[in-house]
Amino acid sequence: MGLHVYDMRCEYRRNPLGLDDRKPRISWKLSSGARGLMQTAYRIQVAAESRFDHPIWDTGIVSSDHSVLVPYEGAELASRTRYYYRVRVWDNAERESEWSETAYWETALLDSEDWKASWIAPDREDEELPEEIDYLRKEFRSRETLTSARIYATALGVYKLYVNGQPADDAVLTPGWTSYRKRLQYQTFDVTELIQEENNAIGVMLGNGWYAGDLGWMDGRRFYGNRRALLLQLHLTYEDGSEEIVRSDESWTSGSGALRMSELYHGEVYDARLEQDDWHRPGFSARGWRSVRLTNELHGTLVAQQGEPVRIIQQLEPASIFTTPRGEVVLDIGQNLVGWMRFKIESDAGKTIIVRHAEVLDADGNFHTANLRTAKQTIHYICKGGGEETYEPIFSFQGFRYVHVEGLTAEEAAGRFTACVLHTDMEHTGAFRSSDPLLNQLQSNIVWGQKGNFLEVPTDCPQRDERLGWTGDAQAFVRTAAYNFNVAPFFAKWLKDLAADQRPDGGVPHVVPDLPFCGYDSSAWSDAAVIVPWTMYLCYGDKRLLETQYESMRSWVEFIRAQGSDEYLWNTGFHFGDWLALDGPGDQVAGATTKELIATAFYAYSTGLLAEAAEALGKSDDLRTYANLRTKIGEAFRREFVTPSGRVACPTQTAYALALMFDLLEEKDRPRTAQMLADHIRESGEQLTTGFIGTPYLCHVLTRFGYNDLAYRLALRREYPSWLYSVTQGATTIWEHWDGIKQDGSFWKDEMNSFNHYAFGAIGDWLYRVVAGIDTDPSGPGYKKIVIKPQIGEGLTEAEAVYQSLYGEIRSAWLLETGDRMQVVVKVPPNTTAEVWLPNAEPESIRESGLTIERVEGILTVDSIETDVRLVIGSGTYLFKFDRVSN
Known part of the structure; x- marks a missing residue:
């Protein structure tokens, strides 16, 4: 029955990288085998080193039950700095926890003056934005004693960042979509493990995205601007504390490659014959690549990414492959989803594989795309030949269940396609x-x-x-x-x-x-x-x-x-x-x-x-x-x-x-x-x-x-x-x-x-x-005060909901047993209380784990309200069984 602090969060996230909040908020959860656990005090320490020898903020013992979104109130934070924090707590049984595990957050660029990079764009004579995607690159050198490497980057458009040929992280469609003229997000990348001694290269692909691509069903194209651009700076920190900065400037070069067209709505055209395999690695011969130029394209205030980015969250294999009455080869993923198809092809150079996406089939079982209106949702892949090729889109996403493949028979398509599910990487609660x-x-x-x-x-x-x-x-x-x-x-x-x-x-x-x-x-x-x-x-x-x-x-x-x-x-x-x-x-x-x-x-x-x-x-x-x-x-x-x-x-x-x-x-x-x-x-x-x-x-x-x-x-x-x-x-x-x-x-x-x-x-x-009955009391928002009030109705014999609150797991489950018996299982997380309503309960019949309620630890009050019994309980898991009274 020890008292423990766990699941340390800063601004809802675990060990976030690149916050620009000057007073980030800290949250934690408590665990103990005891019922009725309430925090009575906490102590937070924050330091710039993980040993906490010299904390920059030590709250001392604060008498408070706050454990969610507690704001940092210490010394002013510095840009590009990792801050470590830990928490210990005291509870209503006069127990003291050990220090929590050490967690951290890392600041981004807190002041506009921290930006040393310049906006760059490919230097073109023609001002018209081309369909093909821009490729930008820069080579640089790193010394042997590197301890940290961070990239801060954003784009007008969408971008994909590589260091020495490897993706900088697993996010897609960065920098996301904001009101670009007023707010433009940038991302922070820890690329320390990707940097090698001596020669290195940064590669960036730039697409239209929401910034310069089609938006909406009217003339939304180029709504924010008509020039793709990049802003990037890399900070290299060495053991002696010295630092070097690699930034976007006129020393970069730009070119084109295999991605000939990419639009969020319409899909992509990829000609694998035009691939330049090492364009994002050092030593690449950039013959024919152009210079870049500085640009002052309109953009909003730079803000660090606030939440999680879009990522590939799941991968699904097709449930079936069939041929429609019209003769179309169609994959059924079995689930309407948003994302793209990853596929493997082995074919002759120049062969084109066309992949179309749709949500439904028509009444005759044929592929149906009329509800897409002008959105094409189509991938054109032109093979380079010479072995197996793998492709997935980069700057486009589709909404679909069904996939029509042209250029392959059903037998040839089998086992070669995987659906990648994309969405903002929200925590499932x-x-x-x-x-x-x-x-x-x-x-x-x-x-x-x-x-x-x-x-x-x-x-x-x-x-x-x-x-x-x-x-x-x-x-x-x-x-x-x-x-x-x-x-x-x-x-x-x-x-x-x-x-x-x-x-x-x-x-x-x-x-x-x-x-x-x-x-x-x-x-x-x-x-x-x-x-x-x-x-x-x-x-x-x-x-x-x-x-x-x-x-x-x-x-x-x-x-x-x-x-x-x-x-x-x-x-x-x-x-x-x-x-x-x-x-x-x-x-x-x-x-x-x-x-x-x-x-x-x-x-x-x-x-x-x-x-x-x-x-x-x-x-x-x-x-x-x-x-x-x-x-x-x-x-x-x-x-x-x-x-x-x-x-x-x-x-x-x-x-x-x-x-x-x-x-x-x-x-x-x-x-x-x-x-x-x-x-x-x-x-x-x-x-x-x-x-x-x-x-x-x-x-x-x-x-x-x-x-x-x-x-x-x-x-x-x-x-x-x-x-x-x-x-x-x-x-x-x-x-x-x-x-x-x-x-x-x-x-x-x-x-x-x-x-x-x-x-x-x-x-x-x-x-x-209502059915499961989990709610929050407005007087204790955020489920500090929980209401569990399942309301039973005709047609169901049981229901259950589980919710991962910022305090921990809340559970409400009910089951109608034979006759008029009912059971309700309730789980209340530490440092909260819950008002639990047992519907149509006969008060004298109520038992919790076999005990009458007056003998149950954790029950604070009991009332009869009309036909229900209302309990106020502390944390813990409870199993109530009782007879139901007919209305």
Whole structure:
């Protein structure tokens, strides 16, 4: 039962390289066999050497239960320096831990003056950006006593970095996608092991990426700039403390090679006959290569990479190879995914292998690409001959399940192709399962949809000519996203781009990073400026993120307030409405719910969240201002959209759900409105009709107001329209449309019909929070105070969720046994408490591991609340068994 400190983190990451945060935050976890473990004090030491002989920060013993995101408060940090840290703690049993394992973080370039390199670009007479990719190189020498080598690099475009022929790391599509004119990320590479004595070479491939390639379905090409460029500096540090810097300057050379074209949407053309095998190694004869020139191409402030980059996360072998009725050789990966195909070829020089990618087959079983619109998603590989050749894309990614191969027979293609799955390398934190296999597949589809669309930014879809950071999709899905993966660094970076692209009047783009042709300021979309940072605060307790985004949040609410002639209503401007709802007339994609009702409802919601943020940050004046504003908006909503008798004037599922979810009705009118919602659903044959706006809240509202069994029936419904309909049709990700593929195999439409579109996957939040019952108490955000309240419904006999919080693992699992017996397993991590609700429990029957609850260690309080028993418990794993009382 010893007390241990483990899983040391700095800014959510283990031993991060290249932070530019001057006060990085430290987190740790505790372990002990004892129940009810709470930290009572901690001590942190930080030093520039691993022995801690001369700490630069020693907190001494601090009486505190804080163990998550504790900010460094020591001496000013220096650039390019590794800092070691360790922690020891004391607990409520008066035990003292040993020092934790030593962890570290390493700073990047903290001041702009630290940059000694110059931006360089290939020196071309023709200003038109060529299709072929740029190759840049530089040779240098290193002495024998090298102790450290770091490269700091970024690009206008995307880049791949090599040192002596080896990739500098396993990241892809660096430097990622930010609002380039305002913020440009750079990466830090530890290349110490790649440097050799004497002669060395750096090689860099430069592609268009998001910077200079196609963006969106309109004229987004060259949106940020029309010149690819590189900024790089290498610091070589020797045993005597001396240092040499190799930097991008006019001494570099540039050329071209085998990669003749690469676009994110369209794929690549690679002519292996043009390979120059040693172009990134020392001694290469760069005959015919050009000089480079210095460039002052417009770019934003340089910022260190905040979270993890995009990487190859998984590799999948094709499930089958077949020939379609049209004679196409097709690989079925068995999973709709985002990434690329790696393949091995052995053929004659000049032979072209064409690899196309698609999500679905048509009703006849043929390869279907019409829903890609102008995105080609095609790889052309021209063989060099002379043996086996291996290729995978470098600066392109595809959304696909099916792969059409031209140039090989099915027999020749067998065993030669592997699917590489790409996404931002987020830590997987959540898992959900139940007794229903189709519901489990739905959860898998939700996770795969998130993986495919959380690639640098939260995209709407990963396959067609769009792939943009739509704010509406992000805010609808953000709570689900935070269960499945640790998305705090991912959204912290994206929210900084949102604030950077926010207009002076507070207006917010529909996509972030901003593409102007996508528009601005729709309700529910632009409300991401408030909803996402507040959700990050709830899920991670990250007050700094809330502080960083607060002015953006406030500006958005003030923008709405300034619209129209009534500061308490939002009845002007463009709004998407309940996008892809099923209750609109004809092909109306906005649904039947009044757009002004939706806009005013979200105005109230965002204003209320802003008031809560002000309270969390100690902004008492703003708290009063926005709490009062929220009250006034609620009154205006009722005047405008609720009849004098208390009926919502727009009788749609979404209107009812928003009015109830956002507490916009008088208390006395809420039960009747919930009844109307339930009646509306029943009268439609227990079918949902909601779109992007109403769907995330529908089941939550039903559960909250006593219609949990109806919520379960909606969630478990197999027939169209439902979440499980697509599962019965073989979907492996979430569809954009409830009926993307109809029962006869035909498609809803071609031009806007993504089969990897996560918005409707927001039901995952309800699965975690209601079915399994894991939630966080807003008074103890980040799961410092946990709520475990599973709510049982018809159709399931068991369910379980596991969530890896910043404090440790949280688990909630329930099983309906024979008769009226039930068991609930709960795991609560150290340094937290949990409020556990045992549903419909007979108090006298409750046993925990065979003991009556008054004898159980770790149980702090017991209450009966209506039909449930509520316990407050400390850390540990508990097994409760009890008799259920019928309602």
